[in-house]
Amino acid sequence: MAPTHTRQWLPYTAAVTAGLVVITGAFVLVRQQETDTERSRDCAVKLEVNSSTEKSALLGELAEQYNTSDRSLDGGGCAQVHVSGLTSGKAAEALAAGWTGTNLPVPQVWLPTSSLWTGQLRLLDQAAGRAPQTPDNYPSIANSPLVIAMPKPKGELVRQRGPVGWGEVLGLSGRQGWASFGKPEWGRFTFGKDNPNLSTSGLAATIATYYAAVQRSSDLTRSDLTNPAVTQFVRRIEANVSHYSDDVVDLLRDLAEADLAGGGASTDDMSAIVMQEELVHLYNEGELSPKQDGEDRGRRPNVPLVAVHPKEGTFNLDHPFVVLPTADERQRVAAADFLEFLTEDDQQRKFGNLGFRDHEHRAPKELLASVGPEPSGGLNYFEPPDPAVVEAMLDGWGTLRKKANILIALDTSGSMEKSVGDKTRFQVASAAATKGLALLNSEDRVGLWSFSSETSKRPEGPYREEVRLGDFDQKRINSRIAGLHVEGSTALYATVRAAHRHLLDRYDPERINAVVVLTDGKNEYNRDNDLARLLADVALDPDRPVKVFCIAFDRDSNFATLDQIAKASSGKAFDATDPTKIDEAFVKLVSSF
Template identity: 80%
Template structure:
């Protein structure tokens, strides 16, 4: 749901990763604990940062705390940094910062001013004093780009300047044949879900701007224009699947590249993301590393940042001083903001692939990601927050639809207790929350699986709801009525479900299998993992992806991860059952 005058968007959590000294921050939020600098400053400044730069901000805050700087009025300040993704922080600030487990911030450092606009909209709707009424200075910048493997980017550039629609929407079904490379297959691309990710949100807005052929003043009337709707729908139709974390996507791509494989994202011709991630990928920051290494090997095939001719969006990383700051904290915030924009600190941002606080790219960055267009980049002006809200409301109906076959483990171990409920009850509740996020135009089927039982004597799996028009009540009713017993027939079920999706493949939809299990394969009649991995291996012409949730500590997450990666899907670690709701939300947001 989008924020409006009467309701608040339920910003969904997602896993984010950040490389700063190659520290990874994962989860809906992380509190970053810092070393104490040893001084006794009376003023404490709590800073909350978006996750992609939080580890760097921790280092810079420590550097600040060790310095001999003084703030206006005398004395010094201690800066402490916590981390929360920008969408989740927007929700927390709009609801009093409760239930985060993090200190109340006086300074907020989201990824983009898009979020300050959304918070302003939520405050207006609630009749509260505005927390983000102004425009704010940047501490770093990173434009949105279309990242493509170098050979594909170079071929595309030979056509001259191309727009968002020509790159992401024109080729579609004809694919690379229109560029003289039929062996490269269809043209599909990856993007983050705009409800989860700043880059996904910016990519969606950029698509609308390209549709209206303007760089500013997008209106709600524009969103309702049938020609605009058709343009956006055509681009969304070429999405391979919606990622909850483009960093994970790039890590998988780097791993496959260095292993000499075709790549777990081989069905994608491009990924829409922020420029800084292209640099991190190309410099080995997202590659597998040996112990003690700061970075891994550089990929064999680098990515190139392609800039659409209409322009792009800039993620401006604003420095926001919140009303919760008192006078001393405001003075400390002003000094910390000045500190972050000074040379040594800006060099630290540059080493992570950011442009400086005035939007300038270093020569090293451009050498890594590719040159800018002659004359530099054109940037879209952010729309009014009300337009962004309406856009996200409409995106739910315009996004690419899915064929989803859900396979739910009903083996006897699902009767084990998690607190006062059984594993099956916890999993069923999580599945219900995830199903509520699907589009009514999706097609959904439901299977149950275990070894043969009295209720299912002839097969380790059973079709509970045929793949077809999504009927949420029917699916939930079937889940509630399932019998739980037997062993875990994981391989046989995944194999059969994959065959079913291949047979019923729809090129106009995301075709995916969702497997939820609390165990490992216990079915002696089918115990051949190598054959299963070969059978589910991604066919770029007819991609069927397997997404797995490893539920409870008895789950064989390593094997589920192998199965998912073979198909270019993803495995979600919910071996702590408390995380299953979050895992299901992330998974469903891929469709």
Template identity: 80%
Template sequence: MAATSTGPRRWLPYTAAVSAGLVVIAGAFVLVQQRAADTGQPRASCTVTLEVNSSTEKAELLVQLAQRYSASARPLPGGGCATVHVSALNSGRAAEALATDWRGTGLPPPQVWLPTSSLWTGQLHLLDRAAGRTPQTPDRYPSIVNSPLVIAMPQPKADVVRQRGPLGWGDLLGLSGREGWKSFGKPEWGRFTFGKDNPNLSTSGLAATIATYYAAVNRASDLTRSDLANPAVTQFVRRIEANVSHYSDDSVDLLRDLAEVDLAGGTSDMSAIVMQEELVHLYNEGELSPRADGQPARRPNVPLVAVHPKEGTFNLDHPFVVLPSADERQRAAAADFLDFLTDGPQQESFTRLGFRDHEHRASAELLDSVGTEPPGGLTYFSPPEPQVVEAMLNKWSTLRKKANVLIALDTSGSMEAAVGDRTRFQVAATAAGKGLALLNSEDRVGLWSFSSDDPGRAPGPYREEVRLGDFDQKRITSRIEGLHVEGGTALYTTVRAAHRHLVDRYDPERINAVVVLTDGENEYSKDNDLARLLADVELDPQRPVKVFCIAFDRDSNFAILDQIAKASAGKAFDATDPAKIDEAFVKLVSSF
């Protein structure tokens, strides 16, 4: 049975497979912010300290609200008052940390946890059970705010879609990659592709994947393992995944890139992005648009509209979890802080960020910003049983859109520089090996090396080491280990040639991407025209080949790599701190 938007609801626990895979991977690149409530000297009677850990998307506001709460010195039952400190941690990383006594975070152990979704409380429950310890999160928890999952489209495209009446997940995201917008009478809009977070890394990405399966079986609850084995269900999900432009570890990055393209007057190859509703509001308000320090927010030229599939959607419920580590006085403080957060003035602060309130109600301003919801309100899916989620994630790895990936590896002499007791090249090779292990066996992968002119490198300062073809991880890894490092960095000519190589071998059924790994900037005088390179790799929405860059070490010119990536609608990853190289590779591979 589907839950309505008028009452609290509960998410069921995750599976052991998610515990072993999703949490570990998500923990590899977590955003950590230690933000203490700076209230000056607390009153002498405020002897209770409450540590709160929040998911990152709402942490900045919670820091401000904690400061407001602490400064008010609200009296607690039994006397005294509390000072609240807030730190921030990715929800998946926090679940993992709570299951291992909070080791390795560098943050104060919390007595209250505020993840993005109760999905994570169920996951922590599983982790605790697997470790043979008493579950820390056995209960249902109240929400402080809510945000449904939506399909966000540029307004002109959303208007055309809505003219058809209520449409489902398959109607919206399963538009034929070949016919695309032609079936809606807009052939000039070309192919239909959309952006989606990788479900192994993102709450919204996982929720979108589960929603797709529910739409395939035309139910809002009780998904079974036999449903997943149904060939018709497999075909439905595969048809939707085939239209992904590329995956992401964070929808905010997709939106920032979209805003930059919009304000520059360009076009994106994505017709939609699946994400939380509050991000649509922030985008439309210009909060995700590029701007100089001190400058006002610039609203996009074309706003996004939240489209709600007819079968229903998921709600991300932002639960308030009091952990067993809280003593009696801290529990009293937590209850009072919850009352404070769900009171009118604080709820208004959340709604200004685009959240629905703790009772699922959307403000008029939110609906004006993102678009009206269906008559009768939203319908929410109930989550599947844990073992079904396990099977779903295992199956997704075979159903997701496959990739054509050409890796261009910098073998210039500067890669011999020391990083601790190893060279840059050794560090890069090790990280590349870990990243390659995360690719799908059905991907097609090639390897080039590049430095500067050499008789052995023809027709230019780059050389094909492994031809683009069926993924052979051992062969690629072995070839990387045998590469010789010397010469300069012929960055521009290599990126141009690699991009053209993939354009000529473009496969509309795959994500087509060039991956550039470099520790420097262009040192090749024969090709030193950045403007021409940016024009050459500019995104063609009909044949999108995207460039992804990883900048090694501090000698890398990350700004230029970022320009190259953005010109093609790709992304640059900053690994100029050697400690972030593994993290950058995980993020990179998660795009495919």
């Protein structure tokens, strides 16, 4: 059923077809994986395969192996398989739009991360009044269950309790923190998850939370979503989110860097991360650690992660093999043969090396040795909900997610007058901020500062409160931004320090507390030019976390320094040094809240 409105919180770059693409998955196209075109035999059947990005490199290697094998198709002849990579959400959007704008070959086979995407594509086709491209259930080529990943000492302590549920791990410990597990010195309990509008694992985590709330493993309904007991359960879990990530892989890379730099002691406030099991394995193997020149992988972390499996069950990312209507009869024969090839033992072992379970859900012993054993009775899997229920779930998630205190510091230094095409930097940045702010929740609290240096219009100091931190009033903030005067130098350090202190003084433990800095330059304020002192001042306090998020705008920005500032506070810096990427950066930034 087509919705009657477009969600206000949906990233506008993906709000197509009346808002039915509920998850963008990513905004960046990955490069096409090339297979060997120098064939020892001439194959008449050409098969184009599009894969989700986390497995596209492996699929490209396996396609090359398939192409150089001596396999023959039923009915004679052979096939040549070519693999391209595109994130699942972007591919679903492209398939709904006739595969325009991708610069990739039209696929006959689609390998998304989860069958959730085939359901969403069915909704898009239904809304457009056309025959569904993905009407069926599809076989898996690999599987990866959702787990609660925790540093080994914490994960082992939780496991000692015996079977624990989603609510017991993620929902009940918040304020009391680790004291409820006999470890008050570990402080408060918060966890990380991806925003479900941007990530398959984030969406899967939200679905799993709802299933845990209704205490069933199938047949989730719209009426379940509005049950007060269910919404209370989901709200309690969301209340313990540290902040929402746009990409859990980036979060894990930061965690690995902090682990190796600190000998295993991270200053991050997150006690757990909800993510795919495969990523726990890759993290523990050093695949996500910083790499030295010439190394294939980084060092293994000092403190590995372990996977905790909630007792109610979990959601599985099933990596379906979808043959599309674009395939002709011979391509369908080739697709069946390529599927058979992928599910053979030798190829399945290669999936296992990346941390996947096989196409029948079996875990390699090396995987369990890396992430920890599964429950003695095996894993219980939740059934994918009806696509319309998933859509309704995401419609309601905006009201249940953790709310935020956000102080925006907007650079108004003279360099913002420089041209970007036919506009100034300030005009481009202001437009992006206006669009990005439209994605916030009406229950968030937002304030606005401007900063440059002391000027004739602002002699009292380098920064000024334009809109007091309070109930989100987008019209007022937009109006103040439009009236700002651009002049002076960039007092970056003084402003970040003051904004961080301002939020600490107004800290709300029920909200995500964050400073957002948008700047086109580097610090040019000699009265406060000590980066080391700033990093110490904004360093994360796990008991009262105030995180700094930065957008580096235009090529004059010192992204490396902004990244240091963000990481010190356990926040994140977004690279928009190419000004055409600023809208995308704002969407990702706002999705952290």
